[in-house]
Amino acid sequence: MRMRDGLLKMLGLCLLAGVLVAGILFPVVGGLGVLSNQASDTVEAMSSGLADEPPPLVSTITDREGQPIATLYDQYRIPTAPDQISDAMKWALISVEDRRFYEHHGVDWKGTIRAAISNTSGGDTQGASTLTQQYVKNYLINVVYRNDKLGQQRAQEVTIARKLNEARIAIQLETKMSKEQILAGYLNVVEFSREIYGVGGAARAYFNTTPDKLTVAQGALLAGMANNPPAYDPWNNPERATERRNFVLDKMVENLKLSRQDAERIKAEPLGVVPDGPNKPAANCVGAGPEHGFFCQYVEDYLLEHGMSKEKLYTGGYTIRTTMDPRSNHLAKQSAEEQVDKMEENVANTLSLVKPGKDRHEVVALAANRDYGPDAEAGQTEFALPSAISNVTGAGSSYKMFTASAAVERGVVGIYDTVQSPPSHVSQIFSGSPPPCPYIAPYTRGYCVVNASEGYSGSMSLQTALQTSPNTAFVILEEQTGMGPIVEMASKLGLRKTMASNAATGGPPDPNAESQEVRLSQTQFFGPSERSPGKGSFTLGVSPTSGLELANVAATLMSGGVWCPPTPIGEITDRSGKPVPIKEEPCEQAVPEGLANTMVVGLSKDDLPGGTAAAAAQGVGWNRPMIGKTGTTQNNGSAAFIGATPQIAGAGMVFRPDLPNGGLVDGGPGNVVAVDGDSGNMFGGKTPARTWFGAVSKILEGQPAPPLPRSDPKYERVN
Structure with a gap:
């Protein structure tokens, strides 16, 4: 009976060996053959750096000088060449996973047949995979199918078909790659738990070292983890990790790569991993820290809006050199915090700075009083306060520049011409205002407006009106100019996303919403229609606004009327160092240069005595x-200041980011609080202007003070 069983086993062994050899030496037909060929091509291509699916790498975001500020990744991996891995690491892995690695040609026939017989006969499941085969499997799991659970399951199936496929690819790899390349390839794709992949990342994260300096003890720990990373995690399971490391040391002794005496000495050593580890950078913009995180967030948002997928961004291994000036960003953050405490509840103070130019508008700083980060209790936020349409209650009278620009362009008035500024005015271009404004047509009320304070003369030049900001003067100009050109001017000069958003929340218009404010874009809501001449409150800046876009408006005017997208991108290179183009909107002459220069002169008195920002x-x-x-x-629930010199343009905004309804009280620098009702005392000349001047005065310290452009006589006076 025993002899019969032995003969049957031998016969089964021969038949199975024949199947394996036939399956490996000849193409497999049908779906298995196609899958095998595809996987083979992919792995071989990866080995030569030409893969369609290369291993995910870390993308690095830097400041404009090339200093890293953040890393973005799905898998923390530092690519490592064969000669950058210590012999101790290599021999530890070979000893525990594939001691005949340098003898076989991709498949260990004896082990494979033994495992196959055991698995098919119902015995204990055995792997018997060589490092070459494990390289194939790990590459499929961690690279090709990293986002495909079903594909990952197929790559780990305990079946003859999967083993045939894996073995066939392994043999092909051995004809195209050296043993050292295969070993390094495996060590570059294998997982070491906690989103750490590859020996380069593991050496840094576990021991704060590089792969070429890994010791026997360190290499043994990492080699042992490759079998089951979560089970042997040295922080969660230090006892099991120690047992596994010591097991690897014993295997190194058996493989004659370590003396028994040294092995016993090393076993007595602690694991030696970094405390409270692993030591790896944050996987997103939180890694940029509380100061630079807002800029990093804008970089990510900008790239996603301009065609790069998030997966590519987080796996492509790009180096993204930004336009951020770290000194300017620091000074902007410092000034924002000096004015509003970072822990102040429901008060955001932002500053966005852009460099004017006729070929680019580079963003140099994005800051807020709040820190960037996930800990709300520490005053942190991950909402893009300085760049998004985050101020939903508006930027106030800074919008009067759009009314003035449109009126001057249309020949309604010149900057030195006289405008009327009565104490109050009832406009006929606003519908929906509550009493006491009178009816001006069936179901339509006028827009009743008064000046914010008394003491204005009944008339003044447009330049003086821009300096002192009487409300009535600009509502009257709206009537004379028409709302269409005014809302169009806001978009042309730089409020592109802002004007395309809805007038209530700053989000995309919702065609199914009942409220017009949500259903329509701001351009549609405030502009004229068949039933309405428009809404005159626009000039008083009552709608959601992006601080960055407001800064870019100043940059457009200071650039001779040339609008460019506010870009945070200096240069992008891929993992090979090749430039990666990004399709940005081209710059355009948004308004005539003469008009822009004239408006610069018209807006040049706000910092002088009598101006709203003079203090x-x-x-x-x-x-x-x-x-x-x-x-x-x-x-007084929000306020803004927009300012520019020929070198730098910017906008400061203070607002209530969480509960928008209510006021802000300015008790001086560092003492701004949110209050209920209408008891606020905030103005644009207070916190926002102080934030802008506090930062920009230091940024420009020691630099020349170039003059402003000259106005064009065409726009100075009508006729």
């Missing part, structure tokens, strides 16, 4: 030519 300018000893415009919304 803030005086507080830092400001003495440079500039443009400026303040703004404050109803109930």
Whole structure:
């Protein structure tokens, strides 16, 4: 009986060996053959650096000087060449996983047949895979099928078909790659738990070292983990990790790569991993820290909007050199925090800075009083306060520059012409205002507006009106100019996303919403229609606004009317160092250069005595030519300051990011609080202007003070 069983086993062994050899030496037909060929091509291509699916790498975001500020990744991996891995690491892995690695040609026939017989006969499941085969399997699991659970399951099936496929690819690899390349390839794709992949990342994360400096003890721990990373995690399971490391040391002794005496000495050593590890950078913009995180977030948002997928961004191994000036960003953050405490509940103070130019508008700083990060209790936020349409209650009278620009362009008025500024005015271009405004047509009320304070003369030049900001003067200009050109001017000068968003939340218009404010874009909501001449409240800046876009408006005016997208991108290179183009919107002459230059002159008095920002300018000893415009919304719930010199343009905004309804009280630098109702006292000349001047005065310190452009006589006076 025993002899019969032995003969049957031998016969089965021969038949199975024949199947394996036939399956490996000849192409497999049908679906298995196609899959095998595809996987083979993919792995071989990866080995030569030409893969359609190369291993995911870390993308690095840097400042404009090339200093890293953040890393983005799905798998923390540092690519490592064969000669950058210590012999101790290599022999530890070979000893525990494939001691005949340098003897076989991709498949260990004896082990494979033994495992196949055991598996098919119902015995204990055995692997018997060589490192070459494991390289194939790990590459499929961690690279090709990393986002495909079903594919990962297929790559690990305990079946003859899968083993045939894996063995066939392994044999092909051995004809095209050296043993050292295969070993390094495996060590570059294998997982070491906690999103750490490859020996380069593991050496850094576990021991704060490089792969070429890994010791026997360190290499043994990592080699042992490759079999089951979560089970042997040295922080979660230190006892099991120690047992596994010591097992690898014993295997090294058996393989004559380590003396028994040294092995016993090393076994007595602690694991030696970094405390409270692993030591790896954050996988997203949180890694940029509280100061640079907002800029990093804008870089990510910008690239996603311009065609790069998030998967590519987080796996492509790109180096993204940004336009961020770290000194300017630091000073902007410092100034924002000086004005509003970072822990102040429901108060956000932002500053966005852009470099003017006729070929590019580079973003140099994005800052807020709040820190960037996930810990709300520590005052942190991951919402893009300085760049997104985050101020939903508006930028106030800073919008008067759009009314003025449209009126000047249309020949309604010149910057030195007289405009009327009565104490109050009832406009006929606004519908829906509550009483006491009178009816001007069936179901339509006028827009009743008064000036924010008394003491204005009944008339003044447009330049003086921009300096002192009477409300009635600009509502009257709206009537004379028409709302269409004014809302169009806002978009042309730079509020592109802002004007395309809805007028209630700043999000995309919802065609199914009942409320017009949500259903329509801001351009549609405030502009004229068949039933309405438009809404005159637009000039008082009552709708959601992006601080970055507001800064870019100033950059457009200071660039001779040339609009460019506010870009955070200096250069992008791929994992091979080759440039990666990104399709950005081309710059355009948004308004005539003469008009832009004339508006610069028209806006050049706000920092001087009598101007709404004069006190803030005086507080830092400001003495440079500039443009400026303040703004404050109803109930003093938000405020803004837009300003620019020929070198830098920017916008500061203070607002309530969480509960928008209510006011802000400014008790001086560092003492701004949110209050209920309409008891606020905030103005654009206070916190926003002080934030702008506090940062920009230091940024430009020691630099020349170039003059502003000259106005065009065509736009100075009508006729």
